[in-house]
Amino acid sequence: MKRKGRLFLVLSIIAVLVILFSQCMDASKMKATETSIAGAKTCVQCHKDISNSYLNNAHFAASTPIENNNQINLGTDYVYEYDKNLKVAIEKRDSGTFQVVYFNGHEKLARRFDIAIGSGKNAYTYASWRGNILSQLPLSFFKQINGWANSPGMRTSSPDFGRIIDSRCLECHSSFIESKKESNGSLIVSHEMLKSSLVYGIDCERCHGPAGKHVEFHLKNPDKKDAKFIALYKTLTRKQRVDACGVCHSGNDAELLKSTFSFKPGEDIKEYYAHISSSQESQPDVHGQQNQMLEGSKCFTKSNSLECSTCHSPHDQNKGSLTLYSKKCISCHSTIEHTQKTLESAMVKTNCIDCHMPLKPSKVISFQQAGKSEVSPYMLRSHRIAIY
Ligand code: HEC
Ligand code: HEC
Ligand code: HEC
Ligand code: HEC
Ligand code: HEC
Ligand code: HEC
Ligand code: HEC
Known part of the structure; x- marks a missing residue:
């Protein structure tokens, strides 16, 4: 009898501990903060189309x-x-x-x-x-x-x-x-x-910032249809929007002040890099410096809307249809003063890219094939949109 009583006591203590412990776990789960990472696997339940499409995006497989x-x-x-x-x-x-x-x-x-x-x-x-x-x-x-x-x-x-x-x-x-x-x-x-x-790979939260609190909120409030606790790209300035790409597309030569893993959209990349040289100060490279190249174009400086997502979809496979990209050019350039000579080119109406964003060899990357004396160039698009 005595023994049974003791066993009961021990079991009840264990039960209480288990309940307390599981509540602690729940409490810690509930207290998602602005910096809690939810993990890419959690997004798919509510953002199915974007998540599926993103499987074909190059960032996913970086x-x-x-x-x-x-x-x-x-x-x-x-x-x-x-x-x-x-x-x-x-x-x-x-x-x-x-x-x-x-x-x-x-x-x-x-x-x-x-x-x-x-x-x-x-x-x-x-x-x-x-x-x-x-x-x-x-x-x-x-x-x-x-x-x-x-x-x-x-x-x-x-x-x-x-x-x-x-x-x-x-x-x-x-x-x-x-x-x-x-x-x-x-x-x-x-x-x-x-x-x-x-x-x-590069997951959703690298571009959208930590989404732990967002996920927690929307799981608890399935009827709320407006996004909470997540950076809203549509409310960011152009500078903030291009910075969110520029944290990885401004090259690797600037001195790093802190790890870019903690970068969130809306932040200024100046907090991460000591000094990012502008396109006037140095010649940016086609490899990895798309931001500086683009910022050196008249399309960028003379308009206030051109930015990376004007032409690139962040979630889809950006499959190289130069005709589709050219439509983006035409959306701003409906009348163009091309000379007769240029107008004779067969691609003048459908492919603006090869003339105005030509493939150029990188100055920092090239590669050596066995048995060849010359190095092979590594060709990328020039994001300085201009007359070449
Ligand atoms: C429980 C459901 C749910 C989960 C899980 C969820 N979201 Fe959302 N999210 C929403 C709802 C609802 C909206 C608002 C409607 C919309 O834009 O689709 C939203 C909107 C967004 C937006 C758009 C903000 C804007 O600009 O309007 C982003 C970005 C976003 N979520 C990112 C994420 C990421 C990243 C994850 C995974 C870490 C995630 N969400 C997981 C429900 C969820
Ligand atoms: C390379 C950066 C990047 C990655 C990675 C990324 N996004 Fe986005 N996402 C953006 C940008 C930029 C926008 C705003 C697009 C615009 O305003 O034109 C956006 C918009 C959104 C929106 C709101 C607008 C819409 O299209 O419905 C949702 C929701 C969203 N992203 C969810 C996700 C989810 C889920 C993932 C992961 C599967 C993800 N994003 C991965 C950059 C990214
Ligand atoms: C976390 C770093 C990071 C961020 C943030 C980032 N990128 Fe990238 N991006 C990369 C890397 C790395 C690659 C090379 C991927 C590969 O391996 O092919 C890449 C490749 C690309 C490509 C070429 C592949 C393709 O899809 O055709 C485009 C376009 C691009 N990024 C646009 C953007 C835009 C637009 C944004 C901002 C909305 C952005 N990136 C934000 C790191 C990043
Ligand atoms: C500052 C960000 C950054 C750093 C650091 C960086 N990369 Fe990249 N990398 C990129 C971007 C952006 C691209 C895509 C386009 C380009 O070449 O500009 C890329 C492209 C690549 C590609 C070609 C992917 C493809 O299929 O198109 C390889 C391979 C690669 N990087 C390897 C590396 C290695 C290895 C390191 C480290 C020694 C490294 N990168 C460091 C941003 C970076
Ligand atoms: C958001 C609108 C916008 C988009 C999209 C755009 N441009 Fe422009 N572009 C401009 C503006 C504004 C100017 C400056 C015109 C001026 O100086 O009066 C310009 C100037 C130019 C110039 C003259 C450059 C020079 O150095 O004299 C060329 C060439 C050009 N754009 C080609 C293109 C091509 C090709 C595309 C597509 C790859 C494109 N643009 C996309 C707005 C845009
Ligand atoms: C006016 C249109 C336009 C804008 C704006 C633009 N891009 Fe691109 N980008 C292109 C085109 C066209 C290609 C080549 C696509 C192809 O060959 O399939 C390209 C290719 C790329 C690539 C792949 C590397 C390469 O050279 O093939 C990366 C990375 C990239 N863009 C990043 C960016 C980033 C980051 C921004 C913003 C700073 C940006 N782009 C703005 C049109 C644009
Ligand atoms: C065969 C090469 C070629 C093609 C293709 C081409 N351009 Fe041009 N573009 C030029 C040259 C060269 C100039 C300088 C004027 C001239 O000699 O025609 C120029 C000038 C321009 C200018 C500056 C003059 C102005 O009207 O402000 C713009 C903008 C422009 N192009 C946009 C485009 C767009 C948009 C497309 C695609 C629909 C395109 N170009 C296709 C070669 C080309």
Whole structure:
């Protein structure tokens, strides 16, 4: 009897604790704050069309884990020869796919493909973990040549496995990674990152800001049809709207003041970068500096409405129909004073882009194909809309 009583007491204490504990959990769930992240999986229940369409957008695939070699073109056995003794081969093995160094036919080093960076629209570059350090592999894949070549900027005399990929790379190409970077003034002493914290791809909240409170509110108030607790792009100024893209599209050469993972629409990018040089101060590059290029165009300075989403849909696949893009030009330029010579061009009515936003080689990115003496240019659209 006594024993039963004690058992009952113990069980009741456990029951009370369980209830208390679950209430604490509920309470913490209820207290979503302005900085709570809901996670991309939660958006689909209420924003189904946008979420489905977004699966085809390049941002979604800006970084991906290598799981089934989808992002690796294994069509042909590939060997990149640095010279007749030194080569790197791409080899599929039991534990994954590897870039393997051979010297005089002997294997010297093998590193696994762990992450693909880039959606593959133009290129894939690959990263491999060693403990908590991520480094770039020497060979990348380029759509332009539909083949493998030396990763941009790497030495071409021998394979380079020492190029660290730090959180900066992933601030533009992923949604989050926890950095163990301890910095000592401007000197970075550690590049370690917490592997398990990586959230691949660019998700909804990278562009819309933390949505924890938004989700909590709308789950509790399903009849409320106007958006609460989320930044409203339609109320932002043009400067704020282009800054929300510019946090990743203004290049990588400005000194960073704090991690851009915490950027929210409506903020000024000046709080994140010490100084972003304008198109007058320096020559922006077609790679990664779409903001400065566009801001250097008369279409931008002489209108107050032109911005990135005039031409780009943030959620869809921006498939390159230059005719569709040209319609955006015509929406502002209904009459154009082209000379007779220009008017003779067959594309003058349907393709404004190739003349006024031509493909240009990047000054910072090029790549080296094996056995070629010339480097291959990396071609991108010039966002300085002008007469070329
Ligand atoms: C429980 C339902 C619900 C969930 C979950 C939800 N939303 Fe919403 N959201 C709404 C409603 C309702 C609106 C207002 C109507 C509309 O614009 O669709 C809205 C509007 C928005 C808007 C438009 C704001 C504007 O400019 O008008 C954005 C952006 C947004 N949600 C982002 C998100 C993101 C990101 C997630 C996932 C992290 C998410 N929502 C999850 C219900 C939800
Ligand atoms: C978190 C960083 C980040 C933000 C914010 C961001 N982008 Fe991007 N964007 C990227 C990266 C990285 C790529 C390259 C994706 C790839 O791997 O192909 C890219 C690619 C693109 C492309 C080319 C791919 C395509 O869809 O054709 C367009 C266009 C683009 N971004 C427009 C925008 C616009 C407009 C905004 C603002 C509404 C924006 N981006 C905000 C990082 C970002
Ligand atoms: C690359 C940045 C970017 C990403 C990523 C992004 N959005 Fe948006 N989203 C925008 C911009 C910019 C607008 C405003 C468009 C405009 O006003 O022209 C917008 C508008 C919206 C709107 C309101 C207007 C509409 O079209 O209904 C909703 C809802 C929304 N986004 C939800 C989402 C969800 C859900 C995701 C993830 C699946 C997502 N967004 C991912 C940039 C982004
Ligand atoms: C400041 C933001 C930013 C940083 C940092 C950044 N990128 Fe990018 N990256 C972009 C943008 C924007 C694009 C898309 C278009 C372009 O080339 O301008 C891009 C494109 C790419 C592409 C081609 C994707 C495709 O298929 O079109 C690869 C590969 C890539 N980046 C790899 C890297 C690697 C590796 C790092 C780090 C060493 C890095 N990037 C750092 C913004 C960034
Ligand atoms: C939001 C409206 C708007 C859009 C969209 C737009 N432009 Fe413009 N564009 C302007 C304005 C305003 C000017 C300045 C006209 C002036 O100087 O009187 C301009 C100027 C130009 C010029 C002359 C540039 C120079 O340096 O003299 C060209 C060429 C041009 N636009 C082509 C285009 C093309 C091509 C597109 C599409 C890719 C386009 N524009 C989209 C508003 C726009
Ligand atoms: C007047 C129209 C227009 C505006 C405004 C515009 N873009 Fe583009 N953008 C284009 C066209 C056209 C392409 C090429 C599409 C293609 O080839 O499929 C392009 C391509 C891109 C690409 C892919 C890289 C490349 O060169 O192919 C990125 C990234 C990009 N735009 C980002 C931006 C950002 C960020 C903004 C705002 C600062 C912006 N764009 C504003 C028309 C525009
Ligand atoms: C074959 C190349 C070519 C094509 C295609 C083309 N342009 Fe032009 N555009 C030029 C040249 C060159 C000039 C300078 C005047 C001249 O020589 O005709 C110019 C001048 C302009 C100007 C400045 C003159 C003015 O009227 O203010 C605008 C705006 C313009 N183009 C817009 C467009 C638009 C919009 C399209 C697409 C419907 C387009 N262009 C297609 C080559 C082209």
